[in-house]
Amino acid sequence: MLSPALVSLALFLVAPILFIAVYSFWIRTAEGLDVPAFQFGNWIAVATDYYYWLGLWGSFKLALITTISCAIIGYPAAYFLARIQFSNKVLLLFLLFLPFWISYIIRTMAWISVLGRTGALNTMLISLGIIDEPLKMLYNDFSVIMGLVYFLLPYMIINIYVSLDGIDRNLEASARTLGCSPWQTFREVTLPLSLPGLGAGCMLCFVLAAGSYVTPRLLGGPDTLFFPDLIYEAIISQLDWPTGAVLSVILLLSLGLLVAVYNRFMSLSDIYRSFAR
Secondary structure (H helix, E strand, O other): OHHHHHHHHHHHHHHHHHHHHHHOOEEEEOOOOOEOOOOHHHHHHHHHHHHHHHHHHHHHHHHHHHHHHHHHHHHHHHHHHHOOOOOOOHHHHHHHHHHHHHOOOHHHHHHHHHHHHOOHHHHHHHHOOOOOOOOOOOOOOHHHHHHHHHHHHHHHHHHHHHHHOOOOOHHHHHHOOOOHHHHHHHHHHHHHHHHHHHHHHHHHHHHHHHHOOHHHHHOOOOOOOOOOHHHHHHHHHHOOOHHHHHHHHHHHHHHHHHHHHHHHHHHHHHHHHHHHH
């Protein structure tokens, strides 16, 4: 009975990854042709080029900042959703994911009208007399982080919410009965029990942010170096498929290593449980 699912995974997941891995060993000739071969020239060229590693570091750095920002903003929001005395929490969760009904590209491009020199934020700051001239908040790392946080924040909130909602309230009540203050109860009981959800949210946000392409492309500037952009330039602009395949495999292996480390110390079942609920 599992054969349809296994066949689908083999055709649409395993086979494309294997094809990209094989393609990374092909030779690109001077005429612009890709010749089947098995050589490590493409890998050596990428490994010895500092620019590619700088791009990978830039992607991971911005992904880390995005993840930390999502955790700081998302935990209080998830705690509010889990603890609020409201009869219809499904409505609140529906409102949380309502922006996903709009195209991701449109939602990303909307930040241009918010952060631009004549955008809503600069206009408001100038009208309040806080600044005298528009701030440069667009087409830089700041705008990319804002776009990524806006996109990934619901994933963080729902993971933490599921973890908080599953905590037995009797444990918190017992801690209060034994003399703990509200802050001590949160620090000693609630926070440790919610760490699996927080970890799952951080892992999801980091992986999705590091592999994001649309947001850096639309909101990033000339100084924004994102690894998926390098893959795009190699494949689409330069038509260098073997080099693009090498970069794709490097990104896949890097993020796969992160997932393996997470699964070693925590568990991927936390993420599956979040979506199952």
